Amino acid sequence: MVLAGFACLTCAQALSQTQELSASGQRLDRIAAVVNDGVVLQSQVEQQTALIVERLQEQSQGELPPMQVIRQQVLERLVLQEIQAQRAERLGVAVADDMLNSALRDVAQRNGIPFDQMPGILAAQGIDYVAYREDMRREMQLSLLRQRDVLARIYVSPRELEQALARQASDVDANVEYDVSHLLLALPESATVEQIEAVEARASEIRQRAVTGEDFGQLAITFSQAQSALDRGKLGWRRASQLPQFIAEQIRALEPGQVSQPIRTPTGFHILRLDGARGGDGPMMVEQVNARHILMRPTEVQDDATTRQRLTELRERILAGEDFAALASITSEDPGSASQGGDLGWTGPGTFVADFEEALTRLEPGEISEPFRTQYGWHIVQLVGKRSHDQSEEVRQQRVLSALREGKVDEETELWLRRLRDEAYVEYLGS
Numbered sequence: 001m002v003l004a005g006f007a008c009l010t011c012a013q014a015l016s017q018t019q020e021l022s023a024s025g026q027r028l029d030r031i032a033a034v035v036n037d038g039v040v041l042q043s044q045v046e047q048q049t050a051l052i053v054e055r056l057q058e059q060s061q062g063e064l065p066p067m068q069v070i071r072q073q074v075l076e077r078l079v080l081q082e083i084q085a086q087r088a089e090r091l092g093v094a095v096a097d098d099m100l101n102s103a104l105r106d107v108a109q110r111n112g113i114p115f116d117q118m119p120g121i122l123a124a125q126g127i128d129y130v131a132y133r134e135d136m137r138r139e140m141q142l143s144l145l146r147q148r149d150v151l152a153r154i155y156v157s158p159r160e161l162e163q164a165l166a167r168q169a170s171d172v173d174a175n176v177e178y179d180v181s182h183l184l185l186a187l188p189e190s191a192t193v194e195q196i197e198a199v200e201a202r203a204s205e206i207r208q209r210a211v212t213g214e215d216f217g218q219l220a221i222t223f224s225q226a227q228s229a230l231d232r233g234k235l236g237w238r239r240a241s242q243l244p245q246f247i248a249e250q251i252r253a254l255e256p257g258q259v260s261q262p263i264r265t266p267t268g269f270h271i272l273r274l275d276g277a278r279g280g281d282g283p284m285m286v287e288q289v290n291a292r293h294i295l296m297r298p299t300e301v302q303d304d305a306t307t308r309q310r311l312t313e314l315r316e317r318i319l320a321g322e323d324f325a326a327l328a329s330i331t332s333e334d335p336g337s338a339s340q341g342g343d344l345g346w347t348g349p350g351t352f353v354a355d356f357e358e359a360l361t362r363l364e365p366g367e368i369s370e371p372f373r374t375q376y377g378w379h380i381v382q383l384v385g386k387r388s389h390d391q392s393e394e395v396r397q398q399r400v401l402s403a404l405r406e407g408k409v410d411e412e413t414e415l416w417l418r419r420l421r422d423e424a425y426v427e428y429l430g431s
Contacts, residue, residue: 032075034427035082040075048074052230056221059232065222073221073229075428080417083424085138088145095140100133103140150412156404164241164400178240178251179276181216181233184226184414186268188422203262203269210259216273225268226414235410237278241403244411247272267414287349289360290384292324292342295334297377307378311371315380318368324382333377346387356381 030042049071056064064070088094108115119129183206185199206223210216220226220233228235240248247270250260254274262269294314298307314331318324325341332338352360355374363369363383371378 031429033079033429034425035079036086036425038082038086040078040082044078045071045075048078056230056232059217063218065218069222070230076225077227077230079424079426080421081138081142083420084142084145084417087149087420088141091145091148093141093145093148095137095144100137100140103136104133146413146416150409150416151405154405154408154412156401156408160404161397161401164404165397176239177237177278178243178274179237179278180235180243180247180251181220181273181275182226182228182235182247183216183220183224183233183271184229184268185223185262185270186225186414186418189266189419199269200262200264203271207259207262207271210271210273216259227417233273234275238406239399239403241400242406244407246270248407265411267411267418286388288346288387290346290386291344291360291381292328292384293334293337293344293379293381294324294328294332294342295337295377295379296331297333304373304378308371308373311378311380315368315371318382324368342382343384 031039032042032045033040049067052070052074053064053067056070104118105115108118113121122129122132185203185206187196187199191199202223206219210219217232217234220229224233226233235243240252243251246263246265250263250272251274254260254272256274256276258274260270260272262271294311296302296307296311298304302310314327318327325343328342329338332342334342337344349357351357353374353376355372356379359369359372359379359381360383363381365383365385368382369380371380373379
């Protein structure tokens with residue numbers, strides 16, 4: 001079984017099929033495409049094609065598109081990856097060994113294996129560990145590049161957030177999730193009228209083929225120029241607010257199984273298919289506590305025992321009638337809460353460190369703890385109250401903000417990739 005999170009990145013059988021023997025018996029690779037000052041090798045195309053075909057066969061209930069169509073989609077994806085990698089190198093976007101090792105440890109942990117056993121386990125699956133590391137490094141490098149070039153430039157204004165929240169408040173379908181498939185026929189930035197008309201006509205033809213029963217996934221693999229093409233065009237389950245606005249507007253008018261008319265955007269002509277819809281969320285209740293505390297930190301002059309004794313005396317003074325908030329404001333060494341009389345506000349589970357949380361769970365409202373220690377020092381804490389709180393509004397605001405960003409990411413990424421592709425020199429050398 002291949003390690004979760006990463007496909008088999010080397011495939012000896014596919015490699016052997018794409019290399020030829022030289023006169024001396026040494027295997028030679030072929031160049032599939034020249035990309036600026038780099039190349040995409042035929043072995044890379046065959047390796048990735050083998051993986052994609054295996055995945056599509058697991059997902060598909062019918063025949064796959066011709067192998068040459070899949071190879072061409074794979075080749076175009078590898079060309080785009082090479083263009084991005086070259087840009088990353090020019091900009092100095094790199095993944096250090098410690099960052100790569102940390103990611104590999106995460107992969108090992110998710111798979112329940114010791115990190116130092118990864119090379120042997122991969123070798124047993126026919127995967128070269130060195131190649132696996134470098135492929136993973138490249139994936140991380142491209143991710144960092146996209147963060148720099150796309151994600152870092154996406155801005156959601158307060159006005160956009162306000163309008164989105166208002167729309168959602170009046171939208172009974174705000175939490176409905178849609179399963180959407182997508183097909184893109186791209187246009188160059190400086191497309192002529194003739195080019196636009198030709199692509200629009202082709203989009204109408206493909207849409208008609210989908211409407212009359214052809215498998216949308218196969219059409220996406222064959223014709224789509226979106227990043228989702230080799231995923232059969234699937235965008236996955238998303239709320240409308242998590243989709244680009246033009247998709248969200250169209251998809252709500254469709255019934256499951258229906259296909260949209262071609263939609264023109266700056267990236268090209270899009271065709272959508274609604275594969276399914278499902279209901280949203282109810283209230284999100286969480287148990288919260290309101291607490292206040294006094295913190296004192298041991299020093300070279302005031303050791304643990306002395307610090308604890310001081311807090312014991314403060315606790316006794318409060319129990320005798322002195323005001324907790326007044327004493328906290330002049331004695332607590334927590335700069336965040338001392339000015340508020342030690343008040344920590346209403347908080348949910350996981351807000352505090354474990355020792356602090358545990359002390360709170362033993363208290364009843366109004367009760368003050370005995371002094372206890374955490375990594376920050378010695379505390380006494382009073383549980384002021386408990387409540388069940390509906391976090392739906394806070395969660396809703398955060399989701400809307402995230403969704404607005406996500407909705408911009410897909411379209412901005414396609415535009416960015418199209419610009420990189422249009423500016424690059426690419427020559428296909430054939431199989």
